[in-house]
Amino acid sequence: MDAPLQLAIPVLGALAAGGAIGFEREYRARPAGLRTHMLVALASALLMLGAVHQITWLQGAPNEVVRIDPVRMAHGILTGVGFLCGGVIFQQGASVHGLTTAASLWITSAIGTLFGVGLYERRSAARCCRWWC
Template identity: 35%
Template sequence: MPLHITPSQIALRLLLATVASMLIGLNRDEHSRPAGMRTNMLVTIAATLMMLQVNLLLPMDNRSSTSYIGLDLMRLPLGVLSGIGFIGAGAILKKENTAIGVTTAATLWYSTILGLLFGGGQLVLGIVGTFIAAFILIVLRPIEASIPRNHTGILTLICTEGGPSEQQLRSGIEAAQCRVISWASEYDSPTHLAQVRVELTWRAPNTRNIHRPVGLDTLRTIPGVMGFRWQR
């Protein structure tokens, strides 16, 4: 960070920060995230302006020992990083057993770092960081989605008189490449299986359009299965 900066250097830093945050924000908007282009741009440019303020105040830092003013300029960017935590926390939503918006919060924090880099004059490092962010958000997204992982769901089956046995239903679930975690059954009589509630797990890519294992639909065709309810 140079001691004195020119208007052209200020303009270049702001321009690079604007372009970098716009690219990241466009990616977030494409995937309908709550923090899109405008949010990322505001966060990044605010951090850039803060570091420009630090740079402009550097000539005032070396005051004489008789001065009653003591400047700790690094508190300014630290305050920015602390403040972005509140915005990031607001972007995270807890939904049942999952947390939504963690990547959005991390992107806001990352955009803030880029703003501090550009504002502090580390232009090459900021540009490299922008390309790394683009690689993570664009290139790695489909790769991450294609990695198989465990999913869980709850299946409830309602059976009529003369319907399938528990063993038949269990065999159908296992044929759908699912593993049973818990099994609860209800009988109206010693021979009539009325309802089965099964918590199960299966492995599949992490795509947003996945709802349930396709093989479970064959359970609907079993004679005596009157109700089929799926919950995730």
């Protein structure tokens, strides 16, 4: 697969998945709708693409110096989004609001992360293991 397509497919897939979740939220007039979910999925996918493909940026660096660990980026993304999602959860009297909004944003981020790392098709798992090992 050529390089532009290798980058475009995860980005478009993440946008479509985030858009589907966001459309449902917006259709039901819930907070954090279409644009928010698309942006969260897009940002997660782009950050993971950057982490996975960083070897192409460092063409002249010795192999002993380059450390590719996309798991660190995934951890940072999901921690950061989880922190932001914690801000939409609040208690009002005996009820708690914002849990579903936070959960939908967090899962959208996870889906974007998976698209970015290349786990959008069955055979991609072996390809991802090659990048990490």
